[in-house]
Amino acid sequence: MKIHHLLGATAILALGTLGAMAQGYPTKPITVVVPFAAGGPTDVIARIVGEHMSKTLGQPLIVENVAGAGGTTGQARVAKAAPDGYTIGMGHMGTLGASPGLYPNLTYDPQKDFQPIGLAAGTPIVIVTRKDLPVKDFKEFMDYAKKNEKTINQAHAGSGSVSHITCILLHEMLKIDPNSIPYRGTGPAVTDLIGGKVDYICDQIVSVSSQVKGGTIRGLAIATPERSPALADVPTTKEAGLPAYQVSAWNALVAPKGVPADVMKKLSDALIAAVTDPATKKKLEDLGGVVPDAKGASPEALAALIKSENDRWVPLLKAKVKP
Amino acid sequence: MELLSNLAYGFSVAATIQNILLCLLGALVGTLIGVLPGIGPVATIAMLLPITYKLDPTGALIMLAGIYYGAQYGGSTTAILVNLPGESSSVVTALDGHQMAKKGRAGAALAIAAIGSFIAGTFGTILIAALGKPLTEIAQAFGPADYFSLMVLGLVCAVVLASGSVLKALAMIFLGLLLSTVGTDLETGEQRMTFGLLPLADGIEFVTLAMGVFGFAEILRNLEQEQSRDIVEQKVTNLMPTRADLKEAAPAVVRGTLLGSILGILPGGGAVLAAFGSYTLEKKLSKTPKEFGKGAICGVAGPESANNAAAQTSFIPLLTLGIPPNAVMAIMVGAMTIHGIVPGPQIMQKQPDLFWGMIASMWIGNLMLVIINLPLVGLWVRLLRVPYRMLFPAILIFCAIGVYSINNQPFDVMLTAFFGLCGYVLIKLSFEPAPMLVAFVLGKLMEEKLRQAMLLSRGDPTTFVSFSQHPISTVLIIVSGILLVLAVTPSLRKKRDEVFVE
Amino acid sequence: MSDHRSQAARSPQDIVGGLALILIALLALYLVNHLPASGRVGFASGTAPRLFAYGLVGLGAMVMITGWMKEGPHIERFSFRGIIAILGSVVLFALMIRTFGLAVSGIPMVLLAGTAARDIRWKEALVFAIALTAFCGFLFPIALGQPIPLWPQF
Structure with missing residues (x-):
């Protein structure tokens, strides 16, 4: 009996939460999957950018560290997450750019399985x-x-x-x-x-x-x-004397494929607001980060970056690193 | 005295009312979360970090120090009370600490751990302030070959950890070493023994293994024993250690502190090596080595002091080089960078207020630890009187949440259940899990360092015993050899005697 | 003296234990069979697992042999009730947490675990399960902001 009541009550509460989701996004905290352990460069950048984004969005951004297999475990989790805008990921040069060249059993395609939100910071x-x-x-x-x-x-x-x-x-x-x-x-x-x-x-x-x-x-x-x-x-x-050597371990926010356009717009705007905010920008630059301008942080720029990085890394790593 | 004026300067920065309150609060929440079984220091600190984000950098650092010590000590508390080591170095604390708890002496074990930690912490703080720079240079002298030899020495000590058969302890060491090689190969990226499972690609998480073979297996065994199921078999005697206890434990605290302070400066396995190095030492020096593993107070006092001294001096590489020597420190660095502080060699000159303020706050953190925990000992001991039928489901759910929170992966929780089964079988077959866990922790480092040394010497194995190239390594290998002979001889003699009796 | 040696399995714990270790080591050797045993500097990805596994085979054999030579205790009975309740509850939690959230998966977990105790009192166990789940739900996702799902996610 008691279990029954409780399950009922839980279901009502759960439905309540679900119902609220359809209205003006965001109505609950947003999870940012960081595919590396807490304390590392990507984690720190996610937390700094996330703090400002939560001001714009009016909901906290909670960092979820899902480390493992060079970050691909966490990145795969983002690819599989519900496309409701409540799970996004802080991808990275390795997980989005190089991973197809390193992991033959990769379960996601950096170019096809994500919708780009934007570049947060490059770390040269x-x-x-x-x-x-x-x-x-x-x-x-x-x-x-x-x-x-x-x-x-x-x-x-x-x-x-x-x-x-x-x-x-x-x-x-x-x-x-x-x-x-x-x-x-x-x-x-x-x-x-x-x-x-x-x-x-x-x-x-x-x-x-x-x-x-x-x-x-x-x-x-x-x-x-x-x-x-x-x-x-x-x-x-x-x-x-080696001008061709241009490399940055960039960090960028992506969402799973299928997030509604208005939600994507809100996320992208919040990111641009964060990286163009002087205080946030300074924090990132103090760490040595290269912070993009509004154009550099746009979804289009990130899509182009992911493609060019795939083109550069995948053939090289397939030839040089045997898994 | 430059040191004194520097320290005084540090205290003038750190010891404002607001900062002390922040430190107290940090130590309190650190203890309260850290004491939950299954939530180890790394998880505790990671969970509590966000509460420091809103503070100014100095305040945040001081609160972090409080959280750090609280979490560390909270971990030792669970090791003693419910036999659940939350991190590698408290495996050793659990050995005799939990046995003391079972004999109704949990209070004494907790109090001696707190007192020992405080003494060790104080000594460690002074050491950092006085000799931070030169100690860093000693740590720098350790290359891959030297580390490897140190790990060998550590494993030889692990044999002594066992209270039963030496042969079975050796077998457990090899099992631990074998388990440590599961995961992606560091050099080539090949998958080793992962069964194609992606969550195993980074190897087995220490916490999953420890919670399983120690925690879950212990619960399974307790539930079997109808009469003595409640943890406290006998009546709880004094809450505080007796005068005789203190007299017995004092030299162990001193030795543990010294050993921990030295080993703590070595990145990686410093704290673990210190904890069970101290245990080995105490067991060897003890007049009643048979008591070890059955609730010897020196077996708690020594390793806990060593552990805490090492936790203290492990700040040295962080402060003087800016390199986090272990997982806990890596999180601390992350927290600092969020506040715009990038720890590094220049921090001492450029931000002396921060540097000395931090050192002062370390000591304040240690003090808060004792202030909070000595009164709490009574509360923790009373928790043991909760009927076991309620205690163990609580332990299980905290463990499940704690393990889940490491990587936010349900697979890790399942793996813990699997290791629980393994641990239960080990108990039934009278194998001890402690040497396995220690070997597991050291094994990872050992293989890494071995291969680095071999790559650096271009495949020359004599590099480890070449006195001209690696004097430290050579000495360590010789010491390990001597210790191994000493460890094996008595058991050989005993076996011979038994054969003769037959 | 000689009839002692002819007796079967004098220390069953050691014989079974030694055998188990040998089997684990053989499994490991099978799993690393495709990895190179030595590389250009002597060590390769397959070297350390092989060394440790060979060591384990040797030690397992020695444990077995001492099991034949020496008298030792018998293997105690396994408590399957405990294994199913304790480990089952943990597995249940792992299976449920990401879909059903802490609020829903915590209660059955605590209840299932509770059945391991022979003196379980159902009413008390249910109240305790709800209280404990509520406490964890409040502490981790809400108070500490941990990314643990609290409510079911469909």
Whole structure:
């Protein structure tokens, strides 16, 4: 009897919640799936952007960390989520750009299974070396790496990680195949770089900027067209002699396919309002993020970005990384 | 004294009424959430972070410190009360702590853990303030080869963890090592023993394994024992440790603190190694090693102090290098970056108020921990009088929610149930799960470091014992060898004796 | 003395345990069979699992052998009631949580778990299940803002 009553009451409550959903979106908290663990760069960006978006939307954005399999577990969850606008995802260069080249059993298609909301922030890749590597600048580094291909050690944060694949691209451009040492995450890799156990890493600016500024490692080049205010002393790859090397671990919001257009519009507007808000923008830039303008944060720009990134990474990784 | 003036400066930043209240509040909610069985420190901190977002950076950091210590201690409380270790280092606390609880001495175990933690925390704080920089350099000297050898030493110590058969403990270590290799290969990205299941791609989560083999299996066993089902078999004696307890535990606290402070600066397995290194040490030094595993107070005091000292000194790599040494610290870094603080080598010079304020707030956090928890001991002990038929469903639902919240994946919850079954079978066959869990934690690091060292030496296995290249590694390997011989000899002798008796 | 050795299974715990470990190790060896056993620096993806599995086979065999040599306790009876109620309730929770939410899945979970205790009092168990679920529902999704579904999601 009691169970019966309770189930009835629950059903009524549940129906009430469902009924409210149809009216002016959003009427309940929105879940942002972050496909990485709490505390990482993507998580922090999602929380900073989400905080401002919740002001515009009038409902909290709750971060749900679904880590696993290089972020593809969380990204797959977004693809399968109900297209009601209450589950969106903070995708990433790896999960949306490179994953089809890394995971043959991927359950989603970055271009077909999502509707783009917009780019939140790019986090440029910086090439950093141990502080006593005998090179003066990036040009010398390229020569050094070519000459010492057999003895030089590159570290990365694990197979398929941003630091792994971005260095694969670098090696492809330099036509070298050096020894690469895998670590479990960026932290231990950078620790051994500081300790001089390995020679260089390609990684997101936010993971290395404070160490470069503190002088425990050296930043040789940043892979963006312009220098980053967070690391103003580090030249761009263009200045340093490898202009083709342009890489950023961008983070972008996507929704599952099938979300109504008016809901998408609200989400996109809220994102643009967030990234153009001076305070939010400053927070992201302090971390080394490259914050898009209103046009750069538009759904169209993101759709184009996902396509161009797929074209760049998938063939390269299929050839270079055997799963 | 520069140190004293720096510390005084730190306290002037941290010790405002508002900040102390924030710290107290943080420690309180940290304890209250952390004490829920199944909600380990990582989950607790992740859950409570958002409440600090609205504060100014200094206030937020101080509250975070409170949450951090509260969550850590809350985890130890559940380990002692219901045998549920929420993180790797409290596996060791559970061994004797829960046995003490069963004997009606939960109060003494909790109090000695709190006191030991406070002493260790205080020492650790002073160490950070005084020797942060040089200690970082020591940690920097550790390369992959040295780490690998340290893990070997750790595993040798794990043999000593067992209170029963050494052979079976060794078998459990190998089982733990084998389980640690499940998941995506770090170097090549190949799937290993995942049965094609995507949720296993990142390997087995420590919490799922620990909740299963410790928590669920323990519940299953308790339910079988008709008479002694309620956790407290005997009448609860004193809530506080007796004078004799304190006298017995004091040297263990000192040794644990020293060991923990040293191992804590090493990123990765520092706290785990410290906790059971201390356990091993106490067991070896004890006049009554047979008591270990049956409720020896030194088996709680030593590892808890070591654990907390290590938790303290693990701030060193974070503060001086900006690198989070473990999962908990990674979340703390995330929280700091949200407040616009990117921890790193320059923080000490550029933001001295923050640096010294944080160190001061660490000590305040430790103090709050004792202030909150000593009075709460009575409450926790009373919780054990809740009839078991109500206690265990509550434990189960908290565990299920706790495991779910790690990755928000139902699969992890199912896996915990599976490990619960495995743990139950292990109990029935008289295998002890603790060495397996320790080996599981160390195994991941061990393989990673081994392969890094082999890649760096281009495949030369003598790199580990080459004194000119890796002196630390060489020494550690020699020490492990000696310890292993010492650990195996008595059991060999015993077996021989038994054969002779036959 | 000699008739002792001819006796069957003197320590059943160790014999079954050793055998189980050997079987687990063999399963692991089968699962990593396709991975390379050694690579260009000696170690490859299949090296460590193989080493650990071989070690486990050896130790499992030794546990078995000591089981033959030494007298040991018998294996206690397994409580299937406990296994079904405790582990079943956890599995039930896992199956229900994402579709039905905490509010609906918590109650049957606590009730099913409760049946593990022989002294279950149904009225008390039901009230307790509702109260506990309400507490968890309030604490995690509402007070702490955790992304755990509270209500059914259809």
